[in-house]
Structure formats: structure tokens, C-alpha cells
Amino acid sequence: MSPPAPAAALPRAAYFRPDWFAAEQERIFARSWLFAGLAADAPAEGGYWTLEAGPCPLLLTRSGGVLRAFHNRCRHRGAKLVEGRGAARLITCFYHRWCYQLDGRLRGIPDAQRFPEEARALGLETALVAEWNGLLFVNADAQAEPFEAWLGDAGAFLAPWPVAALTPVHRATHMLRANWKLFLENHIDGYHLAHLHRDSIDGLDHAAQRWTASGRHWLFFEPLSRPGIRPPFEPAGFPAIRQGGADGMGSTAWKLFPTFAGAGGESFVALLNVVPLAPAQTRVDVMVLAGQASPLARAWAGTKAALSRTPDVLAEDVRAVEAIQAAIGAPGWREGPLARGWEDAIGVFRSHVAALIGEGAPGD
Template identity: 35%
Template sequence: MNSNNGLPIEAYIDSHFFELEQKHIFSNTWAFAGLIEDIKIPGDYLTVQAGLSNIVIIKNEHGDLLAYHNMCRHRGTQLLEGKGSGLKKLTCPYHDWTYQLSGELVSLPKSRNEFTGIEKDCLNLKPANVGIWRGMIWVHPDPNSTSLQDWFGPIENQLGPHEVESLVEFKDSVVIEDINANWKVIVENYIDHYHLAQLHAGTLNMYNHKKAQFGFVGKHFKFWEPLTDDYQRNLQQNAASPLVYQSGLNNIGVWVPMLFPGIGLAELESSWSVFHIIPISPSKSRVIVRTKMKDSGTLDYLKQSLSSAAFWDKKVKPKYASFDQNHPLGSADFMREDIYICEQLQKSFTSPQFEFGPSASFGEAPIRQHQELIWNIIKPYWDSRLVS
């Protein structure tokens, strides 16, 4: 066992450390922007924060996705916010500088008098990189970044057989949680195998944690484990929702990777989810979970729910049966359990008595590896700050 944490305590509470992460990690990697159905037709757009950069993604008249840094080349005002449709041109609300969807600056008020000799060709929108991978839209602030295929290539064959594009998102299933914890605490909890049979003894006991296979592939974390025998034995009836795939029915498992730096996937037997961790401050993060399921009728879902009800009533239990159901540890809800624990841990970081204890040699190895990844990136800038 290792008693040394891979990161200093400042990594979880210090504003400067947080700023370094924003600059050297989140501004320098591919960021999850949405699902392909978020931008369906020409003129659709959405904006996304990628580290220190705000990026706008547009579908042009040819059906191509384009991405630009979302700021006017005049004073830097953000051009758009949120998401929308019907976009023909991009016009800055401040001084009406106008750009084509191609990013070209085409007009600016009073240009002859106010901007004599201006070269508009030098003031087009700054491009960013955009691509589609496994039914998801991704952006990178650097237009010359490594390709999506190269970035995700090492983990591609460690993911589930889910055909994400053929699944349907249930809009009312979107979960947005503001969590009072550093983003790395949430990532570490996500990749912590040791806690599965403890914290989630009653809520994730349909998966065989003893046979889990996990580890890092480059900067990405892979995770697979099989179903428990009692769940697998009559899966067609026991599954809470229609199964998303039928192939290999006798050997179905779950794939739960964490894509660097903080995009989790939950590729399960009857659903597929993306778990997007968004750092807000050293002690606060937002998690957005979007779930897709099989494109079946309401009646099919009702039948499946009824057929599996007895199994789940017996199977799922709260961490502490004596606790009120409104308490996370009495809720029988694994996500509420996780949020509670992450926030409880974050609270302790500012205590004068806090210190990192021993780390489980096997079950917490991924945590140490993730911390090493972060430290290798941030340490040179952190050390130079201390020296100066």
C-alpha cells in the first residue's frame, strides 16, 4: 500500500492550481460538446466552454460542422450563447460586425470613415477543431490539434458494442448536478474500484466487482465488469429497460470508461450515458448526465418495467436501511451516494488535521495513476511558481 497521495492538497483547493489546469489541461485537449442530434440541420449552432476558450459550433449550408472561437475580432465580445437554429450569419451585438458561417468578416458599420485601410481578410473568426466520435461532438481550441481518431484510438477497442447513433435520448432523463467538490475528486470516485462493493453494496450489486478488468490506456481509463449470475440468469426479464443490444447475450457486461480529463461513459446492458464533469471552481463542479436507450415504444418500456419490478425491489437496497430515504445514504440511489461522499471528502481538505492515508494497492491504483497524469502536466508550472 502507498501512503503518499500523488497530488499535493493544493490541487483540490487552490485557485492558482485550478487556473493552471484550465490553461494546460482543459484548454489543450478535446472537449465534449454534445450529441450529434444537438445540431441537426444547417443553421443549427451551440456554444461550449473548452477550458479558457468559448467555442461556437455551426452546421453550415452544406451540412458540415464548423467551429470558431466565439468572439468578435473587434473588441472580443462573445457572438452567441447557448444553442439555437436558423443562423444565416454571425453578427456581433456590440457594433454589428458581421461574419459569414464560413467565418469570413463581410461587413462592419462606417468602415470607410472609422477603419481606413483595414484588411478584413485578417479579421476572420479564429477557427477551432471539431469532429464526431461515437455519436458525440467534440471540439478542441487548437485548429491544428491531434485528430480525434488519434486521441481516442488507444481506447477504441476497450469500449462497448453500443451503436450510439441508433439509440434515442430521453429528454426528461437529463441530470444536472452542481457538486461541492473539486472535479478530480469526482473523477477519482468514478475510477475507484475499491468503493464499489462498499459504498454501493446495495445499489450496484447487480455487477460482479470481483471480476472487474480496468486500467489506463494512455490517458484514458478503461473499465469492464460482468453482470452477477442472478442478474444474468434471466436478463431478458430482469433488465429494467429493453436491452440495447442482443449479441453475446450470455456474456454481457458493462463498460464504464473515463475519457481524459473528465468525460465518463456508462455503456450498460440497457442504456448508454455520457457523464460530463465540468470544473467551476477549486471546490465546485457541475455534472451533466445524458442518457440514450433503445428506440422502442412506450408499451415495450412499460412491459419491461413490470416484468423486472420484483427483481429490482429485492435487489436494490440503501447503504443504511435505518436512514431516512431523503438522506443520500438512505436513498438507494448510487449517484446520490457518490455525490454525498465527494462533498464530504471535499469538506475535510481545509482541516488542519487532514492528511492522506494509505491507498489500496489494487482497488485504488487508478486514482494514483490519474493523479500522476495530472501532476506530470501541472508540476513544471507549479514548481516555477514556487521558485519565483
């Protein structure tokens, strides 16, 4: 099956109108697998952790050794149950004190005689959670496709980076004045690498780039421009961590639909979690992980060298994305042709968004 034609598959309104944003939250984010953090940060036995999966507040718990996900809302009047993270034997609603076990079962209803017998079966509503290769993912829709089916071939693509054995060396949060799709369209745009990042990315052969579609995911690789020479973006002082992978030395990047992006080299992996907050407001959480460096002094030098470049690249991307957002709201705004091959992935991504929004999409 050939991929959809790389055309502008979305109306302008998709980038700034609140009704589009609301439709995406409901039809994409309330039903998709979303990156939730490192598996190492998930709750320990007897613990809980709250997070947002698109529009859905979720609650992760671990009891009897099982990590579970629930909707973070009470089965009585539907109040949000808990905030933050902590340890608890029971989750008790502050409002009328219905209480739940960490496995989701309803434990008690005050003045229970005032409720029908069936009320006793109202446990927490389940959601989905998956731990994979040191990463944690959630899906608010208990009926969604299984995690492994969603991951597909991207699993083999990401497996060379053993996240569970790595250490976070850099974390940052960036707030963008732009729609979430613009950030990701830029991430999968192979044309801008040689131009926007002319001075900030060195050592890669952009002309030899290639990407493949796997399900709705985008998987990308480009080789080193000087084979065998450690490129500037690889932090000196950190060991090689990549375990296998068929492509040889170079830079790998991915975007798992809808919003888990990243890039990996020989000695690091960078995770980008893209969180839509409003039609023209997006949060991007960045985490860079590397192996245990030694000696420590060299590690620091390497970290600093690597980090002095990372923010440059991201700042350039943010500038580009915000520049489109600043212009797209004007009547008459039109996008020109996209670069054959190097920007085709943008059209493919838009066609997936359009298909999920489906009939009755808000107009232009």
C-alpha cells in the same frame, strides 16, 4: 512502459485553491477534447450553437453541410458574439456590427476605410469539433492532437454502444460541492464498489474487476456475479443494444481524459459529463440512453425500475466526494494508502494532471 506509481501526485491545494483551478482551466481544459453532447443535437444546416469548452466560449455552425467550431469572440475588440442557439445567415457582432459568415469568414466591417487592409482577413478563430458514434466532442485548441489520436483504443471499447441509434431515457444535472477531480477519482475507484454501493449495486463480481490504461484514458470491466442472470441494474423491458465487445456480460465503465465518463451494460449506456465550475463546485450532466422498448408499458416499468436505482448510486458517490472535499481544506489533511490494483488508477490520473500542469504548479 509501466504506468506511473500510484502515489499522491498532487498537492492538497489542487483540490481547493483558485490558482490551481485557473492553471487547470488554461493548461488542461483550454487544450483538451471535451464531450459536448449528442451529435443529433448539433446545429442543422444554417444553424449555430454556443457552448463552453473549459474557459473558452465556442460557437458551432453548420453550413454547406460542414460542421465547424470557432471561438465565440469577435476579431475587433474581442466581445463574445452570440448566446444560445439558433439559425442565422450571418453572425453579426452587436457592438460595432462586424459580421461573419457561418464558415467563419469575415463578411463586412462598417466604415472599413478606417481599418488597415489586413483587417479584412480576420475571420473567426477556429477550434476543433468531431462527431463520432453519435457523440460530439470539441477542443478549443486548433493545434491539439487530432480527435482520433486522442480517442485511441477507447474507440473500440465504446463502439459496441450505437449511441446514434439510441434514445435518451433519462437526463439529470447534479451540482456537487466538490472539486472535479474528486468526482472522477471516485469514478475510477474500484475499491468503493463493494462498500459504498453495497446495497445499491447488485449482480456484479467486483472481485473480478479489471481496468486498463489507454493513453490517458481509463477503461474498466467487471463480469456478472451470476452469469446469464439479468442483473437488477439492467432495465427490464429494454432490448439488448450492445453490439459485440469481447468481455461478455457485465458492466463496462470508462473515463476519457479529462472529463468524459460513463458506464454501459447490455441494454443501456450512461454518459457522465463532468464540468468544473469553481475549485469546489462541479456540474455533472447525466444522460442514460437505451434502445426502442416495446411494448411501451413494459418500457415504462423498466425505466422506473432502472431510474429508481441510478439516483441512489449517484447520491452515494456525491456523498463520498463531498465528504472528502469537506475535510481536505484543513491543514494536516493527509491521504492514507490506496488499495493496490483497485485504486491504482487514481494515482495514474493524478500523474496525468500533474504532468499537464507542469513546472510552476501552484504550491501546497
